Amino acid sequence: MMTIQWFPGHMAKAKREVTEKLKLIDIVFELVDARIPISSRNPLIDEIVANKPRIILLNKADMADPDITKQWVAFFEKQNVLALAIDSQTGTGVKQIVTLTKELLRPKFEKMIAKGIKKPRAMRALIIGIPNVGKSTLINRLAGKHIAKTGDIPGVTKAQQWIKVGKELELLDTPGILWPKFEDEEVGLKLATTGAIKDTILNLQDVAVYALKFLATYYPERLKERYSLVEIPEDIVALFDEIGKKRGCLASGGLIDYDKVAELVLRDIRTEKLGRLSFERP
């Protein structure tokens, strides 16, 4: 996983690169994290993509709360944006991307045929998303074999290549990478909780405090069960203490090691020890 420093110059360059790629394609697959579908979007995406047909792909849906994901799909559809829950790692939902794309682009291609083009070219698509959202994994999944390297270095320009997805669809081999809205503190905390940004960027204890408060509010039963709590203490330090005592996160002298507690809780969240969690609701 890469940590990208998004300086204003980098942002301008990323935007320029995506804008260039947009000229080549018919449809955008906007990849977001199903657990945080708003925080994992680029703040300027609507402006940048503007009039291109688009499908929002709620990736890593295997890790998200299925009921909440359904609500998100309905939320986007209410705004006239097609949305689809997928799991790029196993391929769940991925076939539907092609079906939806065909439906969405049919009018455009029927027009081409009406103009006398007998054999229209393949439909062309671009995957766009913030770092670590699963772009390379999805490209590999759509390609059916390992073409794009996962963990590719972002921003390295090379000749544009098309990857065939069946007969009717082609995908640009390099995805569009855009930055998240990380000037917003809560967005940063959500990105860190889900592991989208490196743990060295934010204070680990701050992230765990945020995550635990969220769990206490929205998933109290799972929190109790995981850490064998009879009640969830109101006070966040007391909650850290309880979890630390139960799990043996101790420093010398028998004191609770809060960094260890934070690490443990975040690891548990990211490895689904508390089940499928969504950190954003419509």
Ligand SMILES: Nc1nc2c(ncn2[C@@H]2O[C@H](COP(=O)(O)OP(=O)(O)OP(=O)(O)O)[C@@H](O)[C@H]2O)c(=O)[nH]1
């Ligand atoms: N559980 C789950 N994990 C996924 C899914 N898609 C991708 N991942 C994992 O998420 C991590 C990031 O995936 P990548 O495909 O490298 O993400 P990317 O968007 O190409 O990342 P950058 O190259 O940093 O821009 C990897 O560990 C993947 O295995 C998914 O649908 N479900």
